[in-house]
Amino acid sequence: MAAPPPRARRADSRFGVFWRVLRANPLSLIGFILVVLIGVTALLVLFAPSLLVPYGPLQETAQRNAAPSLQHLFGTDNLGRDIYSNVMLALPLDLGIGFAIAGSALLIGGLLGLVAGFYNTPGTLLGYTSTVVLRVTDVFLSFPSLILALALTRVLGLGVGPSVLAVTITWWPFYVRLVRGEVLAVKHLPYVNAARAAGVSENRILLRHVLRNVLEPVIVYFTLDIGTVLVTYSTIAYVGVASIYPSAHPEWGAMLAFYQGTGSANVYPWLVLAPGAAVFVTVFAFSLLGDGLRDILDPRTRRAFVRGATIHDPPAEAGVAGPLAAGSLAPDAGNGSEVPVAEATG
Amino acid sequence: MTDPVLDIEHLEITYTVGAGTFRAVSDVSLRIFPGQVVGIVGETGCGKSTLAQAIPRLLPEPPASIGAGKIVFRGTDLVQVPKRKLPMVRGTGIGMIFQEPLNSLNPAYRVFDQIAESIRIRHYREMGWVKSFQGGDPPFDYSKPAAATPTATVGGALVRSIVPDGALEEAARDRLRTRSEFRAEVLEYLRLVRINDPETILNLYPHELSGGMRQRIMIAMALSAKPSLLIADEPTSALDVTIQAQVLTLMKELIEEVDAAILFISHDLGVIAETADEVGVMYAGRLVEYGAVGDVFRSPRHPYTKALLRAAPARYKADGPLSTIPGSVPNLSHPPPGCRFHPRCVLARDVCRGEPPPLAPVEGDPGAPGVHRSACYFASEVPGLP
Numbered sequence: 001m002a003a004p005p006p007r008a009r010r011a012d013s014r015f016g017v018f019w020r021v022l023r024a025n026p027l028s029l030i031g032f033i034l035v036v037l038i039g040v041t042a043l044l045v046l047f048a049p050s051l052l053v054p055y056g057p058l059q060e061t062a063q064r065n066a067a068p069s070l071q072h073l074f075g076t077d078n079l080g081r082d083i084y085s086n087v088m089l090a091l092p093l094d095l096g097i098g099f100a101i102a103g104s105a106l107l108i109g110g111l112l113g114l115v116a117g118f119y120n121t122p123g124t125l126l127g128y129t130s131t132v133v134l135r136v137t138d139v140f141l142s143f144p145s146l147i148l149a150l151a152l153t154r155v156l157g158l159g160v161g162p163s164v165l166a167v168t169i170t171w172w173p174f175y176v177r178l179v180r181g182e183v184l185a186v187k188h189l190p191y192v193n194a195a196r197a198a199g200v201s202e203n204r205i206l207l208r209h210v211l212r213n214v215l216e217p218v219i220v221y222f223t224l225d226i227g228t229v230l231v232t233y234s235t236i237a238y239v240g241v242a243s244i245y246p247s248a249h250p251e252w253g254a255m256l257a258f259y260q261g262t263g264s265a266n267v268y269p270w271l272v273l274a275p276g277a278a279v280f281v282t283v284f285a286f287s288l289l290g291d292g293l294r295d296i297l298d299p300r301t302r303r304a305f306v307r308g309a310t311i312h313d314p315p316a317e318a319g320v321a322g323p324l325a326a327g328s329l330a331p332d333a334g335n336g337s338e339v340p341v342a343e344a345t346g
Numbered sequence: 347m348t349d350p351v352l353d354i355e356h357l358e359i360t361y362t363v364g365a366g367t368f369r370a371v372s373d374v375s376l377r378i379f380p381g382q383v384v385g386i387v388g389e390t391g392c393g394k395s396t397l398a399q400a401i402p403r404l405l406p407e408p409p410a411s412i413g414a415g416k417i418v419f420r421g422t423d424l425v426q427v428p429k430r431k432l433p434m435v436r437g438t439g440i441g442m443i444f445q446e447p448l449n450s451l452n453p454a455y456r457v458f459d460q461i462a463e464s465i466r467i468r469h470y471r472e473m474g475w476v477k478s479f480q481g482g483d484p485p486f487d488y489s490k491p492a493a494a495t496p497t498a499t500v501g502g503a504l505v506r507s508i509v510p511d512g513a514l515e516e517a518a519r520d521r522l523r524t525r526s527e528f529r530a531e532v533l534e535y536l537r538l539v540r541i542n543d544p545e546t547i548l549n550l551y552p553h554e555l556s557g558g559m560r561q562r563i564m565i566a567m568a569l570s571a572k573p574s575l576l577i578a579d580e581p582t583s584a585l586d587v588t589i590q591a592q593v594l595t596l597m598k599e600l601i602e603e604v605d606a607a608i609l610f611i612s613h614d615l616g617v618i619a620e621t622a623d624e625v626g627v628m629y630a631g632r633l634v635e636y637g638a639v640g641d642v643f644r645s646p647r648h649p650y651t652k653a654l655l656r657a658a659p660a661r662y663k664a665d666g667p668l669s670t671i672p673g674s675v676p677n678l679s680h681p682p683p684g685c686r687f688h689p690r691c692v693l694a695r696d697v698c699r700g701e702p703p704p705l706a707p708v709e710g711d712p713g714a715p716g717v718h719r720s721a722c723y724f725a726s727e728v729p730g731l732p
Binding site: 189193199 | 404430451
């Protein structure tokens with residue numbers, strides 16, 4: 001039988017699956033589109049600011065305290081600084097901060113969680129390591145992370161870098177707990193033991209069999225977490241220890257804090273509404289995407305959207321021995337039956 | 347006489363749970379020769395699955411621990427093998443089929459990847475790229491039989507430090523396997539386990555397959571590593587009766603085709619009767635009777651075996667209630683002294699509460715002398731089956 005190269009077909013169907021899952025889920029589709037928009041906007045602001053940012057961050061225009069208009073989309077403040085430009089300029093920074101904190105927390109916490117969950121045999125060196133990791137994690141988790149991050153900024157100093165570091169230091173323990181819990185749940189499943197029986201080494205079991213099945217909830221959590229990180233960072237910035245506003249590098253939380261602090265927000269609400277909405281939309285977009293990712297990453301739900309394509313539409317190359325060869329399930333006009341594949345008689 | 351593939355001697359396995367210890371397997375000795383199919387029967391909790399998993403050292407230690415005894419696989423005592431070397435024995439040396447086909451396949455990978463992994467492991471070991479141990483003498487000589495090839499000149503120092511000498515030349519000879527070659531071999535094994543339309547099944551995920559199909563995939567995986575001993579731990583128990591029959595038929599056919607020795611664990615007497623050459627009956631962690639299937643099932647020489655046979659639903663007659671064994675399985679944290687069956691045994695006398703009876707050859711039995719053995723002081727008094 002002419003064997004069709006499976007790689008080629010699988011590769012292009014993967015994108016199709018992705019698209020189909022999104023289309024079936026309007027909310028995750030919105031989330032996906034928003035995230036793509038936000039990402040593209042951030043890149044444009046970063047590399048071609050003249051397209052989207054009409055004024056400089058500190059540029060004082062002639063119109064002071066102007067209401068939103070075509071000229072100043074989100075209005076201006078008491079010195080005539082354009083709010084829209086500042087919100088846009090803050091986008092790449094805030095997004096970068098979100099990814100940097102959540103990403104490094106995922107890497108550090110995820111790695112420690114994998115080890116702590118998988119090699120937890122008491123009495124071994126790795127077992128002791130796991131215990132130490134978990135106790136340290138507990139110490140961190142016993143503090144409210146926001147308070148701890150604030151306290152750390154006092155030690156680490158002011159500015160974006162130290163604040164990011166401070167939040168990261170409080171953030172990784174969540175990932176240790178999450179990943180460790182998932183690993184513990186997966187490592188006792190029969191297929192892990194079956195892999196062991198097949199001669200797969202322990203390290204490979206962890207990296208290939210356990211990690212792959214842990215990935216899905218972790219990535220979903222990560223996506224949702226970017227929003228939470230942004231809110232936390234903005235809060236720290238709001239307290240006034242992370243970013244300074246007005247500056248050449250505006251940040252949403254700092255903007256909120258500044259305009260609320262000057263009291264002008266009561267009279268000119270767009271000053272706080274614009275950066276607030278920016279935080280909201282970003283967090284919202286990632287939350288929606290996170291839910292959609294869950295469906296895309298899980299082979300079970302994923303296949304629910306492509307079942308028709310895989311089983312009932314025989315690939316042309318497969319020729320005569322199509323999926324519904326004699327003896328298996330009766331063809332059901334190409335779409336209907338829920339039965340995946342009939343038990344083939346031996 | 348050829349050497350046994352597996353020679354278990356006086357194996358003791360205990361579980362430590364909290365303060366209590368459970369003696370799951372006590373003083374079990376068992377030999378399996380090449381090409382032989384040995385069955386183990388017993389009710390739930392008699393230690394047969396513990397025994398099955400202990401052979402490739404798959405039991406989590408702790409809580410399980412091997413207290414005493416030997417598990418000699420092709421000349422090497424696996425009890426002495428350090429943990430990190432055990433994967434080298436598994437798969438290609440001792441293969442295993444589990445009782446939960448529904449959960450024994452990784453849900454994240456397609457059928458192809460699952461079987462290909464097993465084939466790849468064997469292939470790498472055959473090529474000598476990774477260490478493997480298949481038993482034999484001398485123990486722990488992992489290297490391939492010395493190939494008379496000169497030292498590798500291909501590749502730099504780094505490559506040579508990872509790949510053993512000569513392996514690169516060998517790879518050039520045998521060619522690196524491409525995906526399509528793996529695919530052909532995967533298809534071959536799918537056909538071996540009688541899967542219709544393997545080309546399609548290849549690309550499916552486990553959850554898209556029925557229980558019977560998944561069990562076939564499991565069997566294909568185990569066989570594709572070409573083990574010299576295959577342990578089937580209740581391969582049909584989780585399946586419904588019709589699928590059971592199909593898988594069982596398949597197993598019987600495969601036993602003819604595959605040249606591995608097979609240890610077949612089941613609580614189903616019928617399954618063992620149909621597949622095995624010899625059978626061991628386990629009760630409360632002990633082997634109570636052993637012999638050729640025909641001898642044991644036709645003329646049991648242990649009261650427990652007899653009671654078990656009488657209780658099998660196949661013997662159920664419409665005119666009477668189903669026969670049962672009075673009493674219940676003893677708690678293995680405090681097993682009864684002596685013969686563990688004596689509290690439930692009709693033949694029990696004082697001597698049964700003393701020393702546990704050894705698994706001794708039965709006298710006056712047809713068949714090869716010394717094969718049929720029973721751990722009962724009154725083996726000759728066990729009444730025949732009605």
